[in-house]
Amino acid sequence: MKTLVVYYSLEGNTKLIADTIAEEINCDVLRLRPKKDIPKKGFLKFFLGGMNVVFNKKPELEPYNKNFDKYDLIVFGSPVWAGSYAPSFNTLFSQVSLKDKKIALFSCYGGREGKVFEKFSHKLQGNEVIGQIGFIEPKKNNIDENTDKAKQWIHQLVK
Numbered sequence: 006m007k008t009l010v011v012y013y014s015l016e017g018n019t020k021l022i023a024d025t026i027a028e029e030i031n032c033d034v035l036r037l038r039p040k041k042d043i044p045k046k047g048f049l050k051f052f053l054g055g056m057n058v059v060f061n062k063k064p065e066l067e068p069y070n071k072n073f074d075k076y077d078l079i080v081f082g083s084p085v086w087a088g089s090y091a092p093s094f095n096t097l098f099s100q101v102s103l104k105d106k107k108i109a110l111f112s113c114y115g116g117r118e119g120k121v122f123e124k125f126s127h128k129l130q131g132n133e134v135i136g137q138i139g140f141i142e143p144k145k146n147n148i149d150e151n152t153d154k155a156k157q158w159i160h161q162l163v164k
């Protein structure tokens with residue numbers, strides 16, 4: 006199954022899981038990078054990040070050159086922001102329309118997963134969601150346990 010991992014990460018947790026999955030099954034990976042991201046620290050991080058979710062902002066992304074048509078399975082990974090996915094996915098979903106793909110979803114979060122999977126699934130109607138899994142700040146909380154969990158998960162899906 007030709008697989009692409011697409012993720013956004015501000016502080017590296019989602020990157021850790023995305024890279025683990027991509028290395029484990031040797032697949033392509035696309036990091037969504039806003040041209041101007043929110044600060045990584047302080048009040049503004051939560052304030053601007055939260056506002057961008059609430060107002061469905063579509064931050065301009067650095068150019069990406071992946072042809073999504075080529076892939077059978079697309080794995081989306083996002084930190085949970087204000088109970089949803091990071092706004093970079095608003096931009097992606099306004100630019101790329103997916104149909105009849107297998108989809109797997111993972112999130113990284115601090116303690117409240119919110120509706121991230123429902124929101125992704127809603128945006129990805131017309132595709133088949135074959136798996137979803139959450140990780141509680143894997144960079145801070147037992148990296149090995151979390152990366153093992155990610156490896157097991159992806160193997161189940163691509164077997």
Ligand SMILES: Cc1cc2nc3c(=O)[nH]c(=O)nc-3n(C[C@H](O)[C@H](O)[C@H](O)COP(=O)(O)O)c2cc1C
Pocket residue numbers: 013014015016017018019020050051052053054055083084085086087088089113114115116117118119141142143
């Ligand atoms: C703007 C913003 C909003 C957040 N909202 C939530 C939330 O609703 N629930 C939660 O559990 N964690 C929330 N978090 C914490 C992140 O989801 C968590 O730290 C995640 O692991 C970060 O992933 P990253 O390192 O890939 O950026 C939020 C973080 C930010 C920056």
